[in-house]
């Protein structure tokens with residue numbers, strides 16, 4: 001392995017203000033150290049919950065409607081009564097930001113579980129106390145050095161599931177499949193895990209959506225088997241709006257290893273360049289021109305939104 005300092009798509013410089021943040025727990029704003037849920041909570045016991053990660057730029061939450069759409073779609077699918085409307089959740093999120101005087105460069109984790117259980121068993125009917133809603137907002141800004149360092153990926157044997165098992169479109173509290181994949185990649189000396197679909201086509205990483213650039217064209221997976229990432233969709237949208245050829249298609253590692261540029265997308269890091277996959281160096285090991293163009297267009301979109 002090359003001697004590149006460890007880096008991740010979710011690295012952020014430490015911010016001392018986060019020691020004193022207030023966290024929303026079921027309608028109350030409480031200091032971080034007192035922000036707790038029951039050991040009987042469905043999320044803690046079983047991973048029975050869903051969440052959204054959102055980012056604040058210059059006083060506004062980027063693409064909040066899309067995040068709430070995805071949360072409510074997931075809740076409907078898993079039969080979870082959030083117990084709050086979109087307006088309630090929106091107000092709660094804004095209350096957290098106001099209580100913490102957060103204007104920009106903050107990251108929100110909005111979590112909803114099936115709530116406290118009567119007994120420590122799986123049956124959803126044991127969750128008789130209503131949902132648990134927690135909102136953590138932290139001062140957090142991606143470490144810009146990741147653009148120069150680039151991410152190293154390792155392709156892992158753990159593939160993305162079919163909708164027949166746990167649909168990859170659920171931002172579930174249980175991320176074990178992704179965590180096992182990431183552990184495997186870390187043991188192989190990489191920063192993040194590249195995951196294939198059940199047929200061996202390149203799909204996604206454990207925490208981000210995956211794009212390659214070949215001869216000026218931008219390729220990403222068909223969208224099956226991966227998180228329906230909001231950043232992924234916005235990147236596709238900005239490409240289409242700016243005459244950058246973009247394709248959602250099947251492709252394999254043959255195409256990925258020989259790509260001119262590779263990058264990842266996700267709410268926190270926006271777009272993050274990849275410089276190495278399975279020991280193969282990508283392009284010139286620098287963030288390429290298509291990456292920079294898309295990143296600039298995405299920034300403009302956030303300003304307009």
Ligand SMILES: Cc1ncc(COP(=O)(O)O)c(C=O)c1O
Nearest residue numbers: 207208209227229230231266267
């Ligand atoms: C597995 C996975 N892929 C991709 C993403 C990125 O999605 P988004 O762009 O909506 O943040 C996430 C974010 O939660 C994720 O968990």
